[in-house]
Amino acid sequence: MRHTSYTLCIAAFALMASLTASAQTPPQPLKATAAVATAGTTTSAFDGVVEAVRQTVIAAQVPGAVIQLDVKVGDRVKAGQVLLRIDARAAEQNAAASDAQVQAARSSLDLATKDFERQQRLFQKNYISQAAMERAESAYKSAQAQANALLAQASASRTQSGYYVVRAPFAGVVSEVPVSLGDMAMPGRPLLTLYDPTALRVTAAVPQSVTARMPADPKLRIELPGLSAASAWVVPGKVQLLPTVDAATHTVQLRAELPGGVDATVAPGMFARLWLPLARSDAPGTAPGALLSVPVEAIVRRAELTGLYVLNPQGKPVLRQVRLGRATDGRVEILSGLMPGEQVVTDPQSAARVR
Known part of the structure; x- marks a missing residue:
């Protein structure tokens, strides 16, 4: 009985010593960063489609039956290569x-x-x-x-x-062959469609009100959701805004050429997005109209709550609910709930343990 009481006393003294040591150890400072304001700009996405800069529909110039068909959809052909023959x-x-x-x-x-x-x-x-x-x-x-x-x-x-021997006008890929052997070719009837895979672009319809806020040299980016994460984002080589406006939709066509080293699986008709930086119309260049961005790892998600830890004047982390915008390059836009210059904790787990 005395031995048990002696053991309990030793354990109590050890616990008190450990608590005293932990109280004397200063807490580690929280990692925090200031909310960065992107003054007067925002980024908008516009749905587009991949198009071929050089695409042609080869039609018959003379009547006759198709007696030889040397290509099919997806074939790559050289300039001058025989595609089909008509009975001559x-x-x-x-x-x-x-x-x-x-x-x-x-x-x-x-x-x-x-x-x-x-x-x-x-x-x-x-x-x-x-x-x-x-x-x-x-x-x-x-x-x-x-x-x-x-x-x-x-x-x-x-x-x-x-004219009874149809040849490829340029090197490209056959995308459509609407005829088969034995079909009757007539002048003007399409025989096949050919496009150049080395010259592609993305075309999107942009509202007329948006074009007024476009910068002179827009640094836009192309997103190809159908590709892998490594190839989904592309920087265009040339951007062109057509001078005509569609009278029915009041939109303007924005064209962005894909660079030569783009993924070989990209083909005309694929879905794409153009991410375009625009000047904010509410308060360009001022702090109230600016968008804030923080690191993605600072965001806290608990059930339906989306927030982050902000340091108060005493240096204590306080959980605050925010509304998020678009995330890119490891940062996420904060639409509401945060002011420029406030310190945001980048390690939410450490902030949650602070009492």
Whole structure:
């Protein structure tokens, strides 16, 4: 019994010693940072779509059945590569007939040339009259004109024969093939769609009221939500604001070109966003109209409460509810609940243990 009482006394003395030591140890200072004001600016997102700067719909120029189709959707082609062929048997026969007519016209021209030269020699010796000489000259010129006309017609036939072989106008990717083997091609009917994957852009419709607040050189960013986190954010190479306004929606098209090293999976039609920094219309450049931002790790989320710990004048952390805005680059905008310059604790767990 005495041994048990002795043990309890020792434990009590040890507890009191540890409490005294902890009371004498000064508490570690809380890590805090000042709320930064982004005076007079805010960032807005506008939905857009990826477009090809160079895209063409290749249509038929001559009628005929599709007898050869060498590409399919998704194929990469080179400039001048054969894409499809249209039945050209009738055109080739017409070209052959035109060539035969040219040969006949040249024979007639050779005969008329020799006869004209012979009539010239006879006329110089006064063996024929002036009228006979003029008739010979007229026959020679007529044969020459007919030969030239048939030669031009044969050249046109050969050129038209080339329309039956469809080639790629530039290197690109086939995005659509609305025909198949055996289909009848007619002049103006689309055969396939081709685009250049090295020249893409994002186009978004921006309200007319927003364009008035755009800076002269907007430092916007492109977000491609369909890609991985490493490739989702892109800095555009060139930004263009079209000078025309849509009369129905009162919006202006904003175009941002994608750089050459963008992800190879980006294709026309993909969803994208343009994040555009704008001047605030309420109080540009003043503290009341400025947006505040704090580190993301300073935010505290408890059930439906979103807040952060702010140091009071005595240096004690006080939990305060705030309303958040957009988060980017490791910081989050504070729309309400915080004043510029206030010290925000960046380690909420340490602040929660302070009494």
